Every structure is written in structure tokens, then in C-alpha cells.
Amino acid sequence: LSLEQYHKIKPANSHYVSIVLPIAVPKLYTYIVPEELVESIQFGIRVEVQLGRSKLYAGLIIDIHHQVPEDHTPKPILSIIDQHPIVYPEQFKLWQWIAHYYSCSIGEVMNAALPSGLKLSSETKVILSPMYDPNLQGLDDKEFMICEALSIQNELSTSDIQKILNQKTVYPLMQRMINKKIIYLKEELKEKYTPKIVVCVRLQEPYISNPELLQEAFDKLSRSTRQVEALMAYVQLSRTQKVIRRAELGKKANVDSSVLKAMVKKEIFEFYDKEISRIGVYEDDLKDTFDLSAQQETALTELRTHFQDKNVALLHGVTGSGKTRVYIELIQEAIQKGEQVLYLLPEIALTGQIVARLQKIFGNDIAVFHSRLNNHERVEIWKKVFSGQSIVMGVRSSLFLPFKNLKLIIVDEEHDTSFKQFDPAPRYNARDSAIYLAHLHQAKVVLGTATPSIETYYNAQQKKYALVEMKERFGGIQMPEIIIVDAKDEWKKRKLQSHFTTVLLDELSAALERGEQAILFQNRRGYAPTLNCKNCGWSKQCKNCDVSLTFHKFSHNLRCHYCGYQSQLPTACPSCGERDLNLKGFGTEKIEDELKIYLPDANIGRMDFDTVKGKNAHATIINAFEEKRIDILVGTQMVTKGLDFDNVGIVGVLSADHLLQFPDFRSTERAFQLITQVSGRAGRKFKRGKVIIQSFNTTHPVLKEVLNNNFSGFFHRELEERLDFNYPPFNRLIKIVLKHKKPELLNHGAKLFSQILKDRMGKRVIGPAVPGIPRVRGQYLLVMMIKLEKNPKKIKTAKEIILKATQFMKAQKGFSTIRVNVDVDPQ
DNA sequence: AGCACGCCGACT
């Protein structure tokens, strides 16, 4: 239908809808609503639409109007997917805010926001024509192969055909076959969500209403011992639970399903299907009984008072001060009023103790939303929140759940960098987005941490946020004693034993003798970063990224941490033939091994990215440590977060220097946070703990500030530095990364791009510069940074300039394939 | 994000 034809025949006063599609296209699309569907359309429902020639999508309606499209013929909505909205207007406002603030498309936000179970897309499938005759002449080899496959498999997807023919481009061939009417397209939307169904068993009438008649049933079965056992098992199970699964009953009575089937025939049992939750439910309803400390009471009162005129409060409480207890009180107040609460946590902190603790108190009022949930579980939580689930504990993406009466958001470990998503877009910060979400819902926000981020503390100082402090540990336990050990000095005196100072080793063995446990923190994983040739210094590089491969002892191979590329160990140096290859650097795995030499009697465990990969691996290690099957836990960042153990006498930081050496304006801040957090694991609940920090450069001011637990000193010194170099919190940063697989082309494009930015924004633009790792996954990178004054208008203009510059550069011949990533407020 | 079109070099 041409545009003119359409305008001639278009019905008067038709309904049109604006639709968001879950893809990275920058704009919304307008579809026409067929007369028969007009009644069913509303904001926030998904509809099936066609985009392009064959793709079908589930798009979201976000506007309904009568404005006739001027420049194109609208396609019709094909069908209605939802009877009721799946997205509220508040949610959509959050999406819009994120898209604007973080410079990405609304479709990208939709992609991140909806669980994939709610995002439908078509897979082009083809079927064989019923008229097809295997003896038909005139087919070439490839066509024949497809027909053969189709006569066996019934239908094939585009990717199936690609595999069968072992070639990428199959569409022309498919089109040809369609034209010849050998095959047909089969387009269908598949609903990915199917509730989990289990078969359950219950008694039939009359037994169900008259349990006293059960004796008769037993008599009736007396000839079959197995059936009697099954009935007995049923009676036992029914005392403690309402729903009895067939499999469970079979297992308990040790009978197979044929026995149960026979009992169905005898009209004692019947089977029925039940839709069950995939989310673990917590039955125990124990209550946290101990009283609040005076400090906690004060903090609560202060928070309540501040919330009368401020919407955001920073709760700055030292490790072990009992912030969680304060949250619990606030949550309790909220749910008593029937309000919803969102408790945001960094991914890694979510996996265990804190969840268990809150579940103990709030039981099934809490839904837990983390990244290891599968699609079905995500959709289930989505639906639960929609129907009013009162508390959600979750990672950054739980921000997008369909709250309708959200009144309190807690962002725990507010400083944590994992609240910021950096790839893919939307590159949003969940802490900052949470504050906007709270604004939409008229909710209050508590930002809790022992080590506030510079930005947040600055906001509190500027009175933008309220500030509540808890300076003492719960139960009057002292802050740990911190000892800074000069590793350089020991090295000079030849006392240093591999990576351990004598101070650390002595303290460790003393602690073990006292029956205490220890945590050692090392900020690197793997055995040794590189395998080097002793003769010429050669090391094996990744073929996709410009980094040396890392040696992994467990799998005994070399790996790239950036793209996952793996390679065998070379037996000799390929460059000079030298057979002596050396391990350089040290990681958690090596620490674990070497510690075994110095402390042979200790049970040593390791917790890092490699050992917590399995679904329950993380919990298993924590349990082993809790049950004291591990004496010393060696780990990366993971050991710093959200773990509460009551028998840790010693915490060791193996090398503070590694943390301070990063070429990044946040490295001091991160070092302070990490060391303070890991120190906080020492001596909680039990007695005063000890922290040993090893360093080759003991004069660094941050170490002294950590030593004295001097947050304020650290903050002011850091603030001055940030002011000198125009960094946040005084300025705002936008980071732009350009990527392409051809370095020369990338350089030229970046030059053009940066020139446009510099013409408009002058010296605020820094770069383009080659980053520390110049190539990742086969793509060369160039980085630009823009330092902007905190002026909303200027920031808005800057984002527009970036968008225009991107469009301009991409319009030039050859540059269209350069990828541009914009990261607002990078971490 | 797909997907098709069109341009180009590499083959039967």
C-alpha cells in the first residue's frame, strides 16, 4: 500500500499507538489499531507487531492517539498479548529518565528492564510445502539438502539451515525456495513463560471430608502392603503439609507410580496438577528478638526526623555497627502500613547470610531477585511484585520491577561499584536511578555503608542528603587493631618469605593456635598473571585482546580474563626456544598453595571468581568457613562483602600496593573502601580482631587514614585532589569509547569525532587516548573523557553534541561501522 | 538488533 493510497482509504479517526520495541532503535514506532482491537488496547500492554519484512516483536504500548502518520503507511497491530498492563506509568517514566540521563535508547532500557520471559521475538521458521515431491527435478544440491532435512524434522529455523549448509548467508536460497513454492515461511511468536506444573496427590471423597473413614480405606487395601505403606506415608506427610507431590509421596513410601496409580483406580487417591513457585520459600518464622542498641535507636529516630523534610539519607555506620537492624525496623514500619520496600544490594553480597537473616524475620514477605535466577523465576517475581509483594531484595535490575506502592528504598553498600552497569547499555547506576525512582513514588531512600562514596558523602555534606552516623560497633566491641607491615624492610633484611611477612605468618599461627580463623585478601585471581620466558621475557598473548594470558593451575592452561580465550601451555618459548618458563606475579591460587608450605596444618580455602562459579559454590565455601572446616580463607574482593563470621581473629591484606597503583582517579577511594571493608571482617561479635596490612610503600597517606579509621581525613584530602583535577563530585564525567577492528580507520574516525566535540566544548574534552588494554575481543579501543560542570543545561547540551557527533561521523564513508559507547558517570 | 540490498573480489 502506497502512502497516497493509504491516505485516500484510511478510516476516519482511527486509533494509532506508539510502541517501544526491545531493540536498540532510537525511536518509537507508530502502528494502526484495527477496529476490532480498539477496545482491548491500553497503556502498558504488549502487542504483536511486524517490523520489517519478517520480524515479529512484542512491543509495548506507551501512547494511544489519533494523529495520522504523515510520512509512512502504518502497519497494523497483529494481536494483543496482555489483557492487563505489565508496566505502570511510573515504571515507564523511570525508563525514560534512564534513557535520557544515560544517553541510550528506550528500547535498550526496555531490554534491561523486562525479564526475557516477557520479551518475545520471532524466529523465522520454514516448513515443507505439502505439494513437495521428492522425485521433483530441478533442485540444486543445497535445495535438496534442505528438503531432505525438512522431511525428517518438519520445520527448520534460519540458524538450522545455516548449520546444515555450513554457510552464513541463507536468506537468498530460502527466498528462492519460497518463490519456487517448495517451502513456506512459518512465523510465530512463542510465549517463553510456562508455569512449572507438578503432579500432586490428594484423597478422594468421601475420605477428604470424612477422615474417620480412612480406616475403611486401610482395610480395603490390606491385601497390598505397598499400598498400605503409601497411604500411611500420605497420612504422615499430610500432618505437616497441605500439598503432597506424587514424586515426594513415592519416595517417602518407597513405591513407584504404578502403586499410586492402582490406588487412584481404587478411588482412594486422585492426581491433580498444581502450578508451583520456582522460588524457594522460607517457612520458618523466627523473629529477631534482641533489642536495639542505644546507637541504633538514635539512628532510627534521626532517620525518621530527617525524612520529614529530606527524601534521601546517608546512613554511615562503621562495619559491625548493626545497620541491618536499623533497616529491619524501617522495613517493618513500612510493611505494617501496607507499603512496598525495595532493598538493593550488590550482586555478591546478596548470596547468603543477609538474605537468610531477613527471611528469618519477614519469611515469604520477601522476594529475592538476583542474577542467577532463570527466566521463569524472574517472570514469577515480576508477577508477585505486580500483585503487591511487600519486600524485594535484589540486585540493580530489581529497580525495574512493577512496584505500585513503593515507599522505601534501601541501597546497602551504597559505595559498591557493581551498582553501575557498564556493558551493555543502559549504563545506569542503580543507586542514582533508585533516587529518581523514589522521587516518582514519593518514597524515601536510605543509602547505607561503612565507607561512603565521595559523591554521596559530598551530597550529605552539602545537605542534599541527610546524614546519620553510627560510629561504634554493636555490643561495644572495639574496632580492630590495624598493623601496617613494611614488606620492603623485611625484603631488604631477607626475612620476607615469598609473599608473607614474618609478622603476618606469626600472627596467623598464633591465631590458629587460639582456635581462631583468618581471612587473607588478595586482589587478583588465577595462579600467576603470566607465564614468562626466562631468557627473552616472551609471554603468550591473547589472540583477541592485547593482554598476556593468565596461568590457571586448576585447569592447567592459559586464559584471557577479558574474552575467555583459552590456550594450552607452551612447552618451550616459541620465540627463542628456551625451555625454562617462569611464573610471574601472584594471585589467590598461588597464595593458597604457598600458605600450605608455611602453615601445613591449616585448612585453607579459596574464594574467588573461579571457585564460586557453580550454582551453590559460593554458599558451600561460606558454610565450610562458618562450620570451621576452613581455618584460613584466601580470597578476592568477594571476601570483603556482606560476610559476618564470629571467629575471625586475623584479617590480612597481602598487598595494599596493588590497590593503590591503578591509574584511575578512583583508585585511592577504592583502596580505602576495600581495606576498610575487609578489616571489618575481623573480630566481630567475639572480641577485638587484628588486621595486618602488608605494603612496600607504607608512607601512602591512605594507609594512615585506614589505620586511624579516619574517614573524614581521607574524604577531605581526596576532595581537594578531585577539585584540583576537575573530577566528581565537582564535575560530571562522560566517557566515550570508540571501537573498531581496524586501528587506522578507528584513529581517523576518532579524530573527526573528537574534533567536533572539541569545537563545541573545548578543553573539557580529553583524548582520544589508547586505553590500558588497547584491544579487546578483536576490537581496537580509543577512549575520550568529557569533564562537565554540574549544570543541567550544559550536561543536556553535551549529550546532544555527542549524539550529533556520532551521527555525523557515522554518516562519513567507512566510519559507519565504528561503534560508539557513551558512559555517563563512569565508575 | 536483524535483514536486505548493493558493491566488490574470488572462484567454478
Added chain:
DNA sequence: GTCGGCGTGCTC
């Protein structure tokens, strides 16, 4: 010639 790779532009 035609196949397949790759860059470009469009999708209501």
C-alpha cells in the same frame, strides 16, 4: 558469470 563477504541504510 555467480557466490559469498562486507558495508550501509531502514524498519512504523
